[in-house]
Amino acid sequence: SIFTELGVEVTMLDRAPRPLGFLDPELSERFVQSLENAGSRYLPNRRVASVAFDGVSEVLTELDDGEVVRSRKVLCALGRVANLEGLGIESVGLTTNARGHLEVDEHGRTACSHIYAVGDVVGFPALAATSMDQGRHAARHALGATPTAASARIPVGIFTIPELSAVGLTEDAARAERGDIIVGRARMSEVARGLISASEDGILKLVVDADSLALLGAHIAGDGATELVGIAQMAIAAGMSVHAFVENIFNFPTLAEAYRIAALDVLRQHEGRLRPAAE
Structure with missing residues (x-):
């Protein structure tokens, strides 16, 4: 791109x-x-x-x-390869799996309990932020510190043009896991900052539990996507419903206002479901 x-x-x-x-x-x-x-x-x-x-x-x-x-030119991209060459893992009895990665437990320990592995060498998601957090958890465990639970909802940021970012469940995964869901969308053409910065092509998509209205996932395309996703990450971690995006005020003009627009779209659909039952 x-x-x-x-x-x-x-x-x-x-x-x-x-x-x-x-x-x-x-x-x-x-x-x-x-x-x-x-x-x-x-x-x-x-x-x-x-x-x-x-x-x-x-x-x-x-x-x-x-x-x-x-x-004129060809660029061949075949993915990442774990950089294990020269580490001598065979000398301690360690081997890689079919994809060339080291297998580890929830603490980052390999089959040799005194050897830990994190980052690209353990495979997906192989992101810098994830790798740093894996290292923090592994170090705490190795030093006997009180273990902390690793986040189950890791944000993903793809620095393409346009930027792509996501956290939590996709729409398909949410339907499979929760059954009934509501999907709300905001287009950056609806946001003042999107018009000001000529970022109208962006979109913010919220995946929400249909009963509790708890946020399950957020998916963003467009300028600033990798920054915006942090708002959804904290909302998911705190178990918030989309009401939080409506009742709290965002700075104007900012792209973050898209959360309120998408949340209002969710609430509109939710109220539409309740109306026939009330009638």
Whole structure:
């Protein structure tokens, strides 16, 4: 997405049906839409058959369906590999799993109880913030300090253009876990700051329990998404309902006002459900 913003026509090939499959599908769709609106292409469910330089100026990438993509440069992204080389883990009897990661317990201990592992070497989510917190918990346990519970709701931030961020349950996961839910949305075109900063394409999506109105998840696309998600993270941790976003005042003009708009959308739907029962 950065190359696209710099004016480069990008073709993104993906063997998956959508990018960033761990995110709510609505965020993935926003990313693809933004990429294509900028003149680039996203080709899902594709596999590369061969890649060859034509000897002059182009790289020819042949796909499994016979299509040939011509480009000046090719960037191949195959994910992260745990950096365990040279650590001598075999000498203490440690081995990696099928994905090349070390298995650890809830305290970060490996199969050798005096050896702890955190971060990329233990696999998903392999985020900087998560890794630092894993290290804090592991250090406390190793030093005999009172253990603290790790957060079950870890925010995810993807620094693409547009920014993507999420915390808590996706819409699909919430339906599977809770059954009846309500989804509220706010478009940044409805927020004064979104208009002022030309960030109208953004969206904030709240996933809420239909009975208690407790916030279960938040999913954001657009400028400042990775900053805004912290509000939802604290609300989920405190067990708040969306009423908190309506009854408390946000600075004006800020993108945070989108929480109130999305919460009002939830309450509108909730009241609509109650009205037929009352009648």
